[in-house]
Amino acid sequence: MILTGAGRCWRGLVFALPGLWVLGVVVFELLSPLGTPFIQLLAAAPAIACAGSGRRQCVVLGGGCALFALVPLGSSGHPDPMGRAGTCCAILAVVVAGYLTTGRRLRLLRELERLREIAATAQQALLRPLPPRIDGITVAGGHLSASEGALVGGDLYEALATPHGVRIVMGDVRGHGLGAIGTVAAVLGSFREAAHDEVELPGVLRRLERALQRHLGQRAGAEPRTAAPGAPVGAPAPKQEDERERSCAEEFVTVLLLELRADGEVAVLNCGHPWPYRLRCAADGGARAVVVTSGEPLPPLGAFPLPAEMPVMRLPRLLPGDALVLHTDGAEDARNAAGAFFPLESVLAEAAHGTPIVPATVVEHVRCALLRHTGGLLTDDIALLALRDDRQRLPVHTPHADLARVGRPRS
Incomplete structure (x- = not known):
């Protein structure tokens, strides 16, 4: 030491x-x-x-x-x-x-x-540290738990390089702290398998929904049942049965699924989660942070069944050097002693000042600003994930350009 x-x-x-x-x-x-x-x-x-x-x-x-x-x-x-x-x-x-x-x-x-x-060690295996680069994407993540002494709470994130592109999940389990770790483990474990197996994003989302339903069903069945006074031996208490079913019915998870393709296209499915911020360096050396949205999100997982058709939404193309910041609602809902909300947008713009945008610096800057704003007293878990596209785009060749190049005399 x-x-x-x-x-x-x-x-x-x-x-x-x-x-x-x-x-x-x-x-x-x-x-x-x-x-x-x-x-x-x-x-x-x-x-x-x-x-x-x-x-x-x-x-x-x-x-x-x-x-x-x-x-x-x-x-x-x-x-x-x-x-x-x-x-x-x-x-x-x-x-x-x-x-x-x-x-x-x-x-x-x-x-x-x-x-x-x-x-x-167990918590880091659950919410494992992200590698600094994933298939040409610079990535950094961070987490703050509202439970003292806990590294992991009710927020989750993961980024994986798959044959279908870089796939990312950001989620927020209802509740916070150690009580939500079981649900986090079920959703993350399902995503790590489905992200490689499923060709389309809706298939990944359906796998997450099924994993959540199985987890809630197993948890409800594993809770002890006690009979009411005077009831026959082995008879469950109706009140406790109703409370257990109501607790499982109220459990839900907000999820944001992203797929970054090689051409910079960003496909997304949003189930009740906050939309990400886009960071872009300005000509004067500053940076702008803008929320990117793409239609109305789906309900959170577990609140209602997923619809039969889930059209994949598109975000604006991510250009080389641009960055996306995913977050949970704990970042925007954090308050100080006077009751003022945390100014996430302006803090992100400050963190991205300079060229190039460094995801690890952005995450650390926001984390420190959150702790200063709240005085270290968090009421909800907070997760952040920043990514920057460093992949070089190849020029698009058209047939006319190819013919012109063929007919051009050699020097």
């Missing part, structure tokens, strides 16, 4: 605090004008050492305090052997208790660190 300057100072203070306490007690004992005994306060030193350091420091300091307790100090007159012996026994008792408590604390801390490492 690498300690900063402030961390080293704090650690040194923790080690020095028990010694400072002992020194203070001895000084008060020596300088007490009324002969008031302060030596009993030495019993607190081992407890201070155990709270801030390990076993060795606790034992060494406890022994030193016991020795000090046996030596008559100050102007208190005749020494009190019984009182000093009692103080010595109290110090030794605190040393033993601190020794055992510190050992248990260290074991619990090691176990907690292992559990945190396992949880972080």
Whole structure:
């Protein structure tokens, strides 16, 4: 572990605090004008050492305090052997208790660190980091969870290079935090398979819907059922049955599916999700952030069945150097202490200032601005995904241009 300057100072203070306490007690004992005994306060030193350091420091300091307790100090007159012996026994008792408590604390801390490492690995496997480039597209993603200590919440995103183009999903599960991770896992797992297997985007969306329905059905069946008082053994409670069915019926996921093709064409299916922003550098060195829309979105997945026909919508062609920023509604709905909404559009324009637009810089700039705006107190999960098209377009050859080139004399 690498300690900063402030961390080293704090650690040194923790080690020095028990010694400072002992020194203070001895000084008060020596300088007490009324002969008031302060030596009993030495019993607190081992407890201070155990709270801030390990076993060795606790034992060494406890022994030193016991020795000090046996030596008559100050102007208190005749020494009190019984009182000093009692103080010595109290110090030794605190040393033993601190020794055992510190050992248990260290074991619990090691176990907690292992559990945190396992949880972080599992969450990163679920919402895995994106590669910096995917088939000529520069990509960067970021996530902020409203649950303290969680890396993943109710938002999801993924970008994959497939035979049908670069396919991207951005979604938002109803609710937030750890309770939505199961639904996130079901939707992401289905997308990672369907994005390669399905030729058309509507087929991918139908696969996501079926995966969500299976997940909700399994979750409803796995919840325990308790019978009402006086009901026969094994009979489910009607109220709890209705509440469970209503909870599953209210579960939904907003989804934005994108397909970036080699010619810069962007195909999209939107199920109740916010539309993305398009970033483009201006001639004066600045940047513009504009919401790109393409018709009325479909209802969120799970709220209503998908229609039989789902026409794929088209966004404006993504030119080389242009960028798209996908986000969940937590970014636009974030408020500060005064109740003002987060100005996502203006922050995106600031983040994209300069040429070229760097997706990782855009994501980090928005993330820091969100934390400043909310003071770190998030009420909803937030996900961001920025991508820039770096693929070079080949010139389109027409038959007339080819004939003119054939008939042109060689120099």
